Amino acid sequence: MTRVGWLKVVIFPVCLVPLARLVWNATQANLGANPIEAITHSTGDWTLRLLLVTLAITPLRKLTGQPWLIGLRRMFGLFAYFYGCLHFLTYIWLDQGFNVHSMAKDVYKRPFITMGFTAFVLLAPLAVTSTRKMIQRLGGRRWQWLHRLIYVSAAVAIVHFTWAMKKDHHRPIEYGIVLALLLGYRVVVWAVPALAGKRKRAAAMADATGD
Numbered sequence: 001m002t003r004v005g006w007l008k009v010v011i012f013p014v015c016l017v018p019l020a021r022l023v024w025n026a027t028q029a030n031l032g033a034n035p036i037e038a039i040t041h042s043t044g045d046w047t048l049r050l051l052l053v054t055l056a057i058t059p060l061r062k063l064t065g066q067p068w069l070i071g072l073r074r075m076f077g078l079f080a081y082f083y084g085c086l087h088f089l090t091y092i093w094l095d096q097g098f099n100v101h102s103m104a105k106d107v108y109k110r111p112f113i114t115m116g117f118t119a120f121v122l123l124a125p126l127a128v129t130s131t132r133k134m135i136q137r138l139g140g141r142r143w144q145w146l147h148r149l150i151y152v153s154a155a156v157a158i159v160h161f162t163w164a165m166k167k168d169h170h171r172p173i174e175y176g177i178v179l180a181l182l183l184g185y186r187v188v189v190w191a192v193p194a195l196a197g198k199r200k201r202a203a204a205m206a207d208a209t210g211d
């Protein structure tokens with residue numbers, strides 16, 4: 001088995017530990033005074049953490065010069081979506097009991113729910129098109145463009161988190177800084193060669209015109 005193959009075998013069960021802990025604590029009646037809130041918070045936290053881990057793979061790969069790391073990105077992305085589904089399900093099932101009227105009222109009362117829903121919906125096409133077959137069908141460039149939705153989803157998720165925390169914004173700010181660094185890295189990587197190209201073209205033009 002390849003290095004990525006072995007790492008996946010280890011990382012897969014590790015990504016299931018937060019779920020296993022929730023299930024264990026639920027069976028032990030150890031989720032605190034408000035178990036639904038505890039499940040909502042834990043699944044929300046892990047969705048966001050795994051989104052950030054997914055976004056960290058490309059910078060890590062480039063900065064360390066380890067191209068094989070890219071082989072882990074899909075698994076982290078799918079686990080982020082998995083925890084997102086559990087988070088969403090906790091809300092519509094355990095919290096709202098599939099009551100559409102109550103959900104509509106809640107969305108009106110707490111706008112952060114709409115933000116969470118937007119972040120979640122944006123991840124769905126990425127999960128659906130994550131297979132090799134779909135990459136081939138869409139073509140590399142189109143697939144890459146579509147998968148940039150993860151940037152929007154992560155940014156909207158930070159807004160969702162910030163609005164959900166009425167008083168203490170420490171944690172959303174910390175997560176927001178991590179996201180800003182991960183997205184900032186991409187902007188720099190994109191802008192620096194573009195700027196270098198622009199300078200080169202300006203120099204060539206100056207040479208040609210004798211300025």
Ligand code: HEM
Pocket residue numbers: 037040041042044045047048051084087088091113115116117118119120123153157160161164165
């Ligand atoms: C990519 C999608 C999403 C991410 C990354 C996300 C992330 C989070 C995070 C980090 C929290 C705070 C957890 C904590 O306090 O430790 C949270 C709370 C919450 N989220 Fe989400 N969320 C997403 C989608 C959704 C969706 C689709 C819904 C419902 C439709 C939702 C409903 C909630 C609720 C009700 C809370 C609890 C807020 C409170 O305690 O007052 N989230 N979410």
